[in-house]
Amino acid sequence: MAQEKMLSGCAAAAQAAKLAEVEVICSYPIRPYTAIMMELARMVANGELDAEFIHGEGEHAQLSVVLGASAAGARAYTGSAGVGVTYAGELYSPMAGGRYPIQMAIADRTLDPPGDFGSEHTDAMTFRDQGWLMGWASTPQEVFDNTLINYRVGEDPRVMLPQMVCQDGYFISHIPDKVILPESAQVKEFLPPYKAPHPLSLTCPVSHGPQIRPDQGAPMDAQRAATFLEVPKVIEEATADFNRIFGRNYNPYLETYQMDDAEIAFFVQGAHATTCKSAIRNLRKQGVKAGLVRPRWVRPWPTLQIAEALSNVKAVGTVETSTSYGGAMRGGNLIHELRASLYDLPVRPPVTSFMGGLGGEVVLLDDFYYMAKILTQMAKDKKTHRHVYWIGFEEE
Amino acid sequence: MSINVPKDREVPFGAVTPAPVNQQELFITSNWRIIRPIIDHEKCTRCFTCYISCPDSCWSFNEKEEQMEWNWKFCKGCGICINECPADALSAAPELDFPDGVVRLEKPF
Secondary structure, eight states, X not given: OOEEEEEOXXXXXXXXXXHTTOSEEEEOOOTTTHHHHHHHHHHHHHTSSOOEEEEOSSHHHHHHHHHHHHHTTOOEEEEEOHHHHHHTGGGHHHHHHTTOOOEEEEEOOOOOSSOOOSOOTHHHHTTTTSSOEXXXXXXXXXXXXXXXXXXXXXXXXXTOOOEEEEEOTTTTTTSOEEEEEOOHHHHHHHSOOOOOSSOOOSSSOEEOSXXXXXXXXXXXXXHHHHXXXXXXXXXXXXXXXXXXXXXXXXXXXXXXXXXXXXXXXXXXXXXXXHHHHHHHHHHHHTTOOEEEEEESOSBSOOHHHHHHHTTTOSEEEEEOOSOOTTOTXXXXXHHHHHHHHHTTSSSOOOEEEEEOSOTTOOOOHHHHHHHHHHHHHHHHHTSOSOSEEETTSOOO | OOOOOOGGGOOOGGGOEEOOSSOOGGGOOGGGOSEEEEEOTXXXXXXXXXXXXXXXXXXEEETTTTEEEEOTXXXXXXXXXXXXXXXXXXXEEEGGGSTTOGGGOSSOO
16 A cells, blocks of 8 residues: 655655665765665665665765666666765766666755855756756655656666756755655556666676777767657656556646746746745735746756747746856856747747745745746836846845 | 768767777777887796786786787886886887887878
8 A cells, every 4th residue: 555654855765766676875975965865774774675785985986886886787876965966077977978877866955165055956957968867856755756757767778867866955855745655566567677788797798988989979979969859758658657657647847837827937946836836826816827837857858848838928937046157147047948948939928037046045935926026027018127136135 | 850870980879889808909099109118028027016007908928928918009108017017127118219119100090
C-alpha cells in the first residue's frame, strides 16, 4: 500500500533514491542538501538500502566517483548545493559528453561571497548549458517524483544523460509536506534496471573519455545537441507512464495555474510558485486576472509549450531566483530564455523580470501584489517600461 | 535537425571506443617531443622505476631481450623517467640530434 508521510524535500529525495535502488552513492557535506545524504547514510547503515556509500573528499571527487560508478554500470547518485555545485564544475561537461546518466540532487544555496546560505538558483543555473537534464520541483512530492522521472528519462537509451534534480534550499529541502510514498512494485514497473551500453569490463575492455581530434569536436557537439531534440519525446512518454502508474496528473513540461483567462502571468521556477498561487487567488478576488506558468524543466527548455501557454496574455513577468550580472536584460537568466521563446509569436506580450527569491529571501504575497500592479500597467500600456525590477528596493 | 558527419570525423556514442590492448595508432603524440630519453642498458638494473613513473606507459620490459624498451610513438619527452631513474641509466638527448627525430618530420603523424 502506498503511504502518505510528512517529509521534507531532502527526505523525499532520499526516499526516492532508495526506491530507485541506487547502487553507488557519493556524499560530501554542504547544507542544505546534506540532509539527503544523512537519510541515505542511515538507510545504508540500517540495511534498508543495499548500496555502496562513499565519502568523497570534495564535490569534484563526488562527481568523479559517480562517473566511475556509472561507467562500470551502476545506478549512481550524488548531490550538492551552492559552492559545492560550482567546485564540481569541471565534471559536468565530460559526464554529459560521456553519456553517464547519474543523478545529482541539488538543494539550492546562494553562492559566495561571503557565505549567505539561503536559497537562490544561481548555483545550478550556472551550469545549465553543460548538457545535463535539469529542472526544479516546487514541493517535496515533486522532488520525489522528479527523482524517479529523471532517472527514467536520463537512462533511456535514446537519451543517456546525467540529471540535476533541483529543489529550493530550505523552502523545500527543509519544510515537511505531505508526500505519497508508492509501493516498490510500482517503482519497478516505472523504472527498469539501468543497463550501461558500454560498461567497463574485463572481458570486453573499452576506453572511456579518450582524446578526440579537433575535427571530431564539432560532430560530437552536434551529436549532443541532436540528443536534446529526442529528449522531449522521452519526457512525454515517461510522464504519461508516471501519471498512469502513480495516479498523478503532471503536464510533462509546465505547470499552469489559472491560465485559461489570465491577462497577466507570473513565470516562476521552483518553490515560490506556491506563494504565487495564493497571491493569484487573492488577486482574482480583486478582479485581477492573474495566472502562473511554472517550467518543470530548464533543460531541455520547453520553448514551444511556453510560447503556447503565454500566447494570449497581455503581460508576463519572471521571478528570477538567479542572477546574470551584465546579461542582456541586466537581471536574471529566466527572462532571456522566456523572451527568446516568445519571439516567434505573431503577437508578443511585453515581458519584464522581477529580481526576487535571491539570497534566501522569501518572496512575500505583498511582493506578488506589487509585481501584479506593474504587470497590469504593462498590459494597459501594451509595452515593457523596464526590463528589471528589484523587489523590495524600488521606490514606488 | 539532421546531421551528416563524414565517416572519418565520426565519434562513437559517448566517445567510448574499444580499448587498445597495446596502443592506439590513431592518437600518436610523440610529435610533442623535443628531447628523448636514451637508455644505457649496462647501467640499467631493471628496477622498473621508469615503467612505474611514465605517465604515458612508454616503458615496457622486453622479456626476450631482457631489457627495457622505449615506445617512441607516445613518449612526449617529459623527462620524468630520466629524473626518477635511481641507476642514472637514462639521459636526455635533443630530438634534433637524430635523423629520424620527430621535429624533422614534414607532416605530423
